[in-house]
Each structure stands twice: as structure tokens, then as C-alpha cells.
Amino acid sequence: MYTMQAVxxxxxxxxxxxxxxxxxxxxGSQEVLRAVDFxxxxxxxxxxxxxxxxxxxxxxxxxxxxLRADAGRTTIGGRQAVLRHPRDAAAHGIAVIHQELxxxxxxxxxxxxxxxxxxxxxGWLHRAGSLERxxxxxxxxxxxxxxxxxxxxxxxxxxxxxxxxxxxxxxxxIIVMDEPTSALSAPEVQHLFARIADLKSAGCGIxxxxxxxxxxxxxxxxxxxxxxxxxxxxRRAEDLPxxxxxxxxxxxxxxxxxxxxxxxxxxxxxxxxxxxxxAARPGLPPIVADVSLQVHRGEILGLVGLEGSGxxxxxxxxxxxxxxxxxxxxEIDGRPTSxxxxxxxxxxxxxxxxxxxxxxxxxxxxxxxxxTTLASLPRLSPxxxxxxxxxARQASDSARRLNLLAASLRQxxxxxxxxxxxxVVLARWMGTQPRIVLLDDPTRGVxxxxxxxxxxxMNQWSEQGRSIVFSSSEWPELLHVSHRIMxxxxxxxxxxxxxxxxxxxxxxxxxxxxxxxx
Amino acid sequence: xxxxxxxxxxxxxxxxxxxxxxxxxxxSSSATALAAxxxxxxxxxxxxxxxxxxxxxxxxxxxxxxxxYGMLACGMTFVIITAGIDLSVGSVLALVAVAFSxxxxxxxxxxxxxxxxxxxxxxxxxxxxxxxxxRLRIQPFIVTLAMMVFARGLAKTISGGRKVSTAMxxxxxxxxxxxxxxxxxxxxxxxxGDNISVVSxxxxxxxxxxxxxxxxxxxxxxxxxxxxxxxxxxxSGVPVTIMKVLAYSLAGIFxxxxxxxxAAQEQQGDPxxxxxxxxTAIAIVVIGGxxxxxxxxxxxxxxxxxxxxxxxxxxxxxxAVPEASRLMxxxxxxxxxxxxxxxxx
Ligand SMILES: Nc1ncnc2c1ncn2[C@@H]1O[C@H](COP(=O)(O)OP(=O)(O)OP(=O)(O)O)[C@@H](O)[C@H]1O
Ligand SMILES: [Mg+2]
Numbered sequence: 001m002y003t004m005q006a007v008x009x010x011x012x013x014x015x016x017x018x019x020x021x022x023x024x025x026x027x028g029s030q031e032v033l034r035a036v037d038f039x040x041x042x043x044x045x046x047x048x049x050x051x052x053x054x055x056x057x058x059x060x061x062x063x064x065x066x067l068r069a070d071a072g073r074t075t076i077g078g079r080q081a082v083l084r085h086p087r088d089a090a091a092h093g094i095a096v097i098h099q100e101l102x103x104x105x106x107x108x109x110x111x112x113x114x115x116x117x118x119x120x121x122x123g124w125l126h127r128a129g130s131l132e133r134x135x136x137x138x139x140x141x142x143x144x145x146x147x148x149x150x151x152x153x154x155x156x157x158x159x160x161x162x163x164x165x166x167x168x169x170x171x172x173x174i175i176v177m178d179e180p181t182s183a184l185s186a187p188e189v190q191h192l193f194a195r196i197a198d199l200k201s202a203g204c205g206i207x208x209x210x211x212x213x214x215x216x217x218x219x220x221x222x223x224x225x226x227x228x229x230x231x232x233x234x235r236r237a238e239d240l241p242x243x244x245x246x247x248x249x250x251x252x253x254x255x256x257x258x259x260x261x262x263x264x265x266x267x268x269x270x271x272x273x274x275x276x277x278x279a280a281r282p283g284l285p286p287i288v289a290d291v292s293l294q295v296h297r298g299e300i301l302g303l304v305g306l307e308g309s310g311x312x313x314x315x316x317x318x319x320x321x322x323x324x325x326x327x328x329x330x331e332i333d334g335r336p337t338s339x340x341x342x343x344x345x346x347x348x349x350x351x352x353x354x355x356x357x358x359x360x361x362x363x364x365x366x367x368x369x370x371x372t373t374l375a376s377l378p379r380l381s382p383x384x385x386x387x388x389x390x391x392a393r394q395a396s397d398s399a400r401r402l403n404l405l406a407a408s409l410r411q412x413x414x415x416x417x418x419x420x421x422x423x424v425v426l427a428r429w430m431g432t433q434p435r436i437v438l439l440d441d442p443t444r445g446v447x448x449x450x451x452x453x454x455x456x457x458m459n460q461w462s463e464q465g466r467s468i469v470f471s472s473s474e475w476p477e478l479l480h481v482s483h484r485i486m487x488x489x490x491x492x493x494x495x496x497x498x499x500x501x502x503x504x505x506x507x508x509x510x511x512x513x514x515x516x517x518x
Numbered sequence: 519x520x521x522x523x524x525x526x527x528x529x530x531x532x533x534x535x536x537x538x539x540x541x542x543x544x545x546s547s548s549a550t551a552l553a554a555x556x557x558x559x560x561x562x563x564x565x566x567x568x569x570x571x572x573x574x575x576x577x578x579x580x581x582x583x584x585x586x587y588g589m590l591a592c593g594m595t596f597v598i599i600t601a602g603i604d605l606s607v608g609s610v611l612a613l614v615a616v617a618f619s620x621x622x623x624x625x626x627x628x629x630x631x632x633x634x635x636x637x638x639x640x641x642x643x644x645x646x647x648x649x650x651x652x653r654l655r656i657q658p659f660i661v662t663l664a665m666m667v668f669a670r671g672l673a674k675t676i677s678g679g680r681k682v683s684t685a686m687x688x689x690x691x692x693x694x695x696x697x698x699x700x701x702x703x704x705x706x707x708x709x710x711g712d713n714i715s716v717v718s719x720x721x722x723x724x725x726x727x728x729x730x731x732x733x734x735x736x737x738x739x740x741x742x743x744x745x746x747x748x749x750x751x752x753x754s755g756v757p758v759t760i761m762k763v764l765a766y767s768l769a770g771i772f773x774x775x776x777x778x779x780x781a782a783q784e785q786q787g788d789p790x791x792x793x794x795x796x797x798t799a800i801a802i803v804v805i806g807g808x809x810x811x812x813x814x815x816x817x818x819x820x821x822x823x824x825x826x827x828x829x830x831x832x833x834x835x836x837x838a839v840p841e842a843s844r845l846m847x848x849x850x851x852x853x854x855x856x857x858x859x860x861x862x863x
Contacts, residue, residue: 319753321752321753342752342753342754342755343755343756343757345755346754346755347755352753354753359747359749359750360747360749360750360753361750361753362747362750363742363743363746363747363750363751363813364746364747364813365742365745365746365813365814366742366743366746366813370739370742370743374739374743374751374754374755374756375754375755377736377739377740378736378755381735381736384735384736384737385734385735385736386734386735386736386738386739428754
């Protein structure tokens with residue numbers, strides 16, 4: 001069906017592929033989209049920007065048939081389209097890469113890629129053919145993995161790439177990418193951008209959502225900005241400088257960079273020695289091989305690594321969360337500390353923000369308050385009785401501190417926008433008053449304003465003498481915030497740099513395993 | 519935050535930590551569960567069994583009969599909230615009923631010793647299941663299935679396969695009847711001028727205790743967290759193993775309480791008692807609206823579910839609907855109730 005429309009589009013080059021007019025959507029009494037107009041041309045990348053909770057994902061879920069708009073119409077290729085179900089969207093040639101990954105964890109990569117449209121004859125699956133095709137699709141996004149592996153066993157960035165491959169498999173003409181790179185590091189992003197360029201030249205239209213400004217200016221042809229559910233601007237990328245874009249998004253101008261606070265302190269707060277993490281299966285090389293590091297009081301140590309470098313595993317081991325697979329000798333403030341479980345780590349003043357809020361962060365059925373206070377309950381309810389007033393107070397304090405956007409603190413966290421969910425996770429660890437904070441990609445999916453907020457929070461923590469280990473897939477922020485940066489490659493420290501002395505190219509070289517001269 | 523003095527878009531209403539308004543409540547699980555109960559009661563007023571439905575005695579007996587199932591359902595609620603299941607509650611009930619009868623009738627133990635011993639027995643069964651589930655990571659369905667068979671076997675072993683009653687065989691082979699222990703009569707009696715059964719009061723007490731644990735104690739919060747996202751809970755310092763053992767132990771204790779009541783009512787310990795009760799308990803929890811996927815639900819819902827199932831059964835029986843039709847109807851009701859609940863998600 002859409003192929004016919006595609007021909008029509010190709011014959012008149014500037015006709016929009018997609019037009020959405022007057023889209024409105026409310027959840028209960030909360031208006032999330034107010035008469036939004038949006039369009040997309042063939043062969044362009046149209047970036048949709050806006051703060052957390054501005055309504056970007058909601059608009060895209062309406063386009064993808066996952067939600068119904070209260071009002072408004074959608075035309076595709078000049079004809080009105082009724083999108084009641086994701087199937088309708090697929091039939092109109094729309095593929096959506098959702099922000100919260102929608103893969104089935106217990107199934108293999110191949111099964112996930114073809115879920116719902118398995119290649120088959122009269123109900124018999126073509127196993128061999130689908131594995132072959134899965135391998136091709138994975139190669140297109142730069143993944144070299146066995147498609148028979150279950151999705152559960154993949155890291156978050158690989159999962160994100162599988163999700164992208166799944167959308168590419170649909171051969172759609174309209175591709176929505178809702179924060180596809182939030183867990184990807186520079187080389188993986190480059191790879192994705194190359195695919196986007198291919199898609200553009202094949203005449204597809206791409207709607208791209210991201211909170212990373214440098215990505216916007218690398219690939220955007222046009223930019224639309226949503227604020228509080230209103231479309232405030234649609235402009236060509238060259239007509240919208242970054243300062244102006246930020247002002248449109250947040251509604252105020254913002255000094256773009258948080259000032260870096262200099263550490264004068266030299267006392268070692270955290271010392272990790274001989275950290276080793278065994279591979280899940282015997283016979284494979286260890287994921288982290290005998291790494292030692294130390295962090296001073298008030299220091300922000302940046303940790304960088306590509307897929308499989310062992311950064312997350314290192315943090316998990318220090319937090320006591322890997323059980324017997326990981327071992328390390330940990331000293332805190334000069335005292336040897338045995339950390340064998342997350343509880344012990346929390347008691348020793350360590351906090352860990354993991355990089356996957358859906359799988360290892362949030363409790364979906366619980367409200368904001370309960371999620372925020374989960375790690376500090378022993379302090380808030382010493383006798384075992386929950387002190388509801390104290391709990392609400394702590395939650396509302398940290399919510400205000402992080403500028404959390406929610407209808408009420410009793411709202412379930414699953415109905416929050418992605419970035420606000422991330423803030424709930426951060427709020428949980430603010431509440432435990434940690435001495436050492438391990439942050440694994442804490443700004444994933446967080447808007448510019450809130451990122452700034454998080455940098456300020458990190459600076460404040462650093463001034464208070466807390467130590468921070470900060471890993472991020474977004475290298476510019478890491479270079480900008482850290483006092484010192486260590487690069488990991490295949491489970492070892494490949495290089496380390498003083499803050500401000502390295503650029504992205506240095507990091508990339510070290511992370512790819514080029515021998516370093518730090 | 520000195521950087522941002524002129525923040526315009528203040529987050530909405532962060533001080534509003536109060537409970538959601540009645541509109542939100544109307545679309546909640548409790549509203550649906552309450553509607554289901556009212557619907558059943560309405561049927562009762564329409565088909566009142568020649569006015570039997572308007573007599574208090576009918577209600578007293580409905581409550582009395584639902585109470586034992588309700589106690590099992592209380593324990594089941596804890597386990598289901600952690601995304602588990604406990605199939606052994608019916609067998610543990612029988613085991614405790616047998617043990618209680620032996621201790622009280624044959625060994626003439628004081629109830630002050632016999633009751634704690636029986637509760638400990640139930641707790642041990644639950645703790646054993648919980649420990650295997652949490653430490654060895656075997657699925658709750660399988661572990662508690664094993665415990666269901668094991669506890670039944672144990673009940674038959676200690677009772678010698680016979681009902682343990684006041685009829686006792688003397689060494690010379692002749693039979694004699696012992697007195698029914700006072701504690702049996704006390705548990706099976708009625709209070710307030712014959713208007714309410716002690717067993718029903720015990721059930722209400724179970725509900726209150728469960729409510730405190732789930733809604734007011736840290737433990738309860740931890741149970742919900744484990745059911746919602748076990749890995750995230752562990753990483754937030756929740757003692758997952760201990761809490762799971764606790765949940766199954768509570769299920770064991772509540773089954774034991776139900777076993778005491780069962781023994782007192784029948785004035786004997788029947789090793790065949792409670793067969794199939796686990797399914798009724800699960801049905802009660804599910805009709806109330808607690809999600810089998812874990813992390814959601816509550817004891818209030820279980821109370822409503824208990825009353826719904828209890829009244830349904832009573833209304834059908836006062837209208838002399840045959841057992842076979844009653845079972846089929848109950849099956850249909852379970853599906854309808856769950857469909858109503860699912861609308862919410
Ligand atoms: N199912 C829901 N029920 C209630 N409110 C919802 C629901 N889904 C989204 N919302 C609300 O709608 C608003 C817009 O959410 P949306 O996910 O579209 O934001 P977003 O622009 O994608 O933000 P982010 O950048 O954080 O992903 C948020 O305030 C969110 O709380
Ligand atoms: Mg979003």
C-alpha cells in the first residue's frame with residue numbers, strides 16, 4: 001500500500017510524507033499535547049526537541065498507533081490515515097524505535113527481530129533463513145553477535161542496537177527514533193548516523209528525538225521544539241543556533257556549562273585494588289582484569305569504555321552487586337571495607353545509579369515516594385514502621401531539587417516521562433547521603449536543563465567532599481565534568497588523563513585499544 | 519541553585535503528596551472489587567432463598583464459612599505480591615489440624631503450648647519453601663508443589679493415615695471417647711449473643727495484622743518492591759532472601775491458623791482436609807484484584823475477594839443450587855472478575 005504512495009512522493013519531491021495537524025492528548029486532567037502540528041518530508045531528518053515531559057514520546061506513540069489522540073488528524077502521503085494499532089502504523093510504513101526498549105528479554109535476538117512477522121510457510125518457521133537474515137540486520141547496525149543469544153544477556157547498548165535493527169527490518173518509509181542513542185557511545189552513534197544517511201538517500205523520512213545537542217546539529221535538517229505540549233517552533237537547523245534552541249526548549253536562557261569545581265583535596269576516599277570480574281561462562285577472558293584505582297575526596301573520576309570494556313561491571317563489583325563473580329579489595333577512607341552485598345555498600349556510604357532504569361532501577365508499580373525512599377527506608381523507619389510524613393518530605397525535597405515534573409508524588413513512576421523517571425532514580429540515591437557515588441550513565445535520556453541540574457548536583461556533592469565515579473556514554477559531558485578520566489579497554493585501564501587535557505579523539509583512541517601514552 | 523533564579527515552568531504540585539481524589543479511586547482495583555461484592559449481594563437480595571438472606575444467621579454462617587479460606591488467602595496475598603505462589607497452604611492446613619488434634623486430644627497439651635507449636639510448624643513449612651525458592655532459585659510453583667505433597671505425606675504419617683479424633687483405641691483393643699478439648703470448643707464458639715463466630719473474628723484479626731505488615735511496615739514495602747522489580751530492589755539494599763522467606767513463612771503461619779480453626783470445627787484432625795483449598799485461596803486473591811505478576815494489590819482487596827466468594831457460595835446454597843452448577847458458576851465469575859480488573863491496566 002505505501003509503496004504506491006512512495007512513488008507519488010518521489011515524483012513530487014517536496015510533498016510531505018507525513019502531516020499531523022491539531023493533535024491533542026490528555027491523561028486524566030493533564031494536557032500533554034495541545035493542538036500540535038508536525039510534518040515530515042521524504043529524505044529529511046526532522047529532530048523533535050524538548051524538555052523531559054514535553055510530550056515528544058506521546059506524539060510519537062500516537063503516530064505509532066500505541067496511543068489514540070483525543071483530536072487531530074494524520075495524513076500519510078496525502079491521504080488520511082487511521083492509526084488505531086501498531087499494526088496500522090506498520091501497514092502505513094511507519095516504524096518506531098521506542099524510548100523504553102520493548103524487546104522480549106527471554107527470547108533470542110532473532111526471534112525479537114521478527115516478532116509478529118516470523119518468516120514462515122503455512123505456519124512452519126524458517127529457522128535457518130531467519131538466522132541468516134538476523135545476522136545481516138545486526139551487521140547493518142554494526143553488531144557482531146550470535147542472533148541465537150537471548151536479549152536478557154545483552155548490555156543495554158546492544159539492546160538498543162537490536163531495537164534499531166528491528167525497526168530497520170520493517171523497510172519502513174517513516175522511521176521514528178525516540179532517543180535511539182541514549183545508551184550508545186561515540187563509535188556506535190557514528191555507525192547509526194551512517195545508516196541514517198543511507199535511509200535518507202533512499203527517500204525515507206526520519207523523526208529523531210534526542211537530548212544530545214551535538215547530535216542534533218550533526219544530523220538535523222529541520223528542528224521542531226515542543227514545550228509543555230505546545231509546538232513552539234519548527235525551523236531549518238541552520239536557522240536555529242544552539243543557544244536559541246535551548247532557550248526555546250526550557251523557556252529561559254541558560255549558561256550552557258556548569259562550572260567545574262577544582263579539587264584541592266588529596267585524601268584518598270575510595271581505593272579499589274585487584275578488581276576482577278569473571279566472565280559468565282568459563283574459558284572466556286575476564287570482563288574486568290585486575291583493575292586498581294583510587295578516588296580522592298571531592299573528586300569526580302570519569303570512566304570511559306566502549307561496549308564490553310567492563311566499566312559497568314567494575315562499578316557493580318565495588319557496589320557488591322555481582323556476588324561471587326566479581327572480587328575486589330575496597331578501602332574507604334583508609335579503612336578496609338568488606339562489601340559483599342548492595343546493603344553493605346549502602347551502609348558503607350556507597351551509592352550506585354545503574355545505566356538501565358527500567359531493568360535495574362525503578363519499581364514500576366510503586367509511586368514516586370516509595371521509589372524515592374526505597375534505599376533509605378532503614379533510616380526513615382528505624383523501628384520498622386513507615387513514617388509516611390518523613391517519607392513524603394524527603395521525596396518532595398529531592399523532587400524539587402531535581403526539578404521533577406509530575407502531577408503528584410503519588411503518581412506511579414511508570415506514567416512518568418523517561419527523563420523524569422531517571423530523576424526519580426537519582427532522588428533515591430540522594431536520599432541515602434552517600435560518601436561515594438557511582439554513576440553509570442546518569443544523564444541517559446535527561447534533557448538539557450536537567451543535565452545541567454545533575455552536573456550542579458555532582459559539583460555540589462564534590463564540594464561537600466563526596467567522591468564520584470562517573471561513567472557516561474556521552475563523552476563531551478564526561479570530558480567537561482570530570483577531574484580525571486580513565487579509559488578502559490577489554491577489562492583493563494588503557495589510559496588515564498587529567499581533566500581538561502584530553503579530547504574525544506584521545507578517548508576514542510584509548511578506548512579502541514591503541515596503546516596509550518598518558 | 520544560584521544559576522537559575524527565574525525558573526518559569528515550576529514542576530506541578532510537588533507538595534501534593536495527599537491521596538488521590540475519588541475520581542482516581544473509582545477506576546482503582548478496590549472500586550472494582552467492591553462493585554463485584556455489591557453485585558453478588560444484590561443477587562442475594564433478588565434470590566433470597568425464601569427470605570433466608572435477610573436473616574443475620576445466614577450472614578454469620580457465610581462469614582464463618584468464608585473465614586478459613588480467607589485466612590489462607592491472607593497468607594497467599596503476601597506471596598503473590600512478591601510475584602510468587604504457594605500451593606502448599608491446603609496441605610499445611612491439614613498437617614496443622616492433625617498436629618493440633620494429637621497434641622490437644624491425645625497428649626493433652628495445654629493450648630498455650632499447643633497453639634504456638636502449631637504456628638511454629640506452619641512457619642517452618644513456609645520458611646523451608648521460602649529458603650529453597652530464594653537461595654536455590656527454583657520456581658515457587660515447583661517448590662510449593664513439592665511442599666504440598668510433602669506436608670500431606672507428613673500429615674498422613676503422624677496421623678497413621680486416620681482421622682485423629684476423640685475416639686481412641688486403648689492398648690487392649692477396645693475403643694473409648696476422650697473429651698473434646700476446651701480449646702476446640704472455645705475456637706468453635708460464637709460471641710455476642712450467638713451472633714458472630716470466633717473463627718470470623720480470628721479472620722478479621724488476620725486481615726488487620728496483614729494490613730499492618732503490608733501497608734505500614736517496612737517489610738511490606740520491601741515485599742512490593744521485590745514483586746515489582748526484584749533486581750532493582752536488591753540493588754536498593756532490600757534483603758531479598760530474608761523477605762522471601764518471610765513471605766512464605768507468613769503464608770505458613772496463616773495456613774496454620776486456618777488449620778487450628780479447621781480442627782476445632784471438625785473436632786478432629788483429618789489428614790485429608792484442605793484438598794483444593796489452595797486454589798480457592800488463589801481465586802480469592804485474584805478476584806480481589808491483586809495481580810499474579812506481583813508488586814501490586816493489597817489485603818483490602820483480599821478481604822473483598824473473600825466476602826465475594828463466601829457470599830456467592832452462600833447465596834447459591836440457600837437457593838439450593840446443586841454443587842455441580844455452583845462450581846461452574848464460580849469458574850465463570852473468576853474470569854469475569856479478572857477481566858474487569860484488567861481494564862485498569
Ligand atoms: N500513561 C500515562 N498516564 C499519565 N500520564 C502520562 C502517561 N504517559 C505520559 N504521561 C505524561 O505525559 C507527559 C509527557 O510525557 P512524554 O513521555 O511524552 O514526555 P517526553 O517529551 O517524551 O519526555 P522525555 O524526554 O523525558 O522522554 C509527562 O508529564 C508524563 O508524565
Ligand atoms: Mg520520551
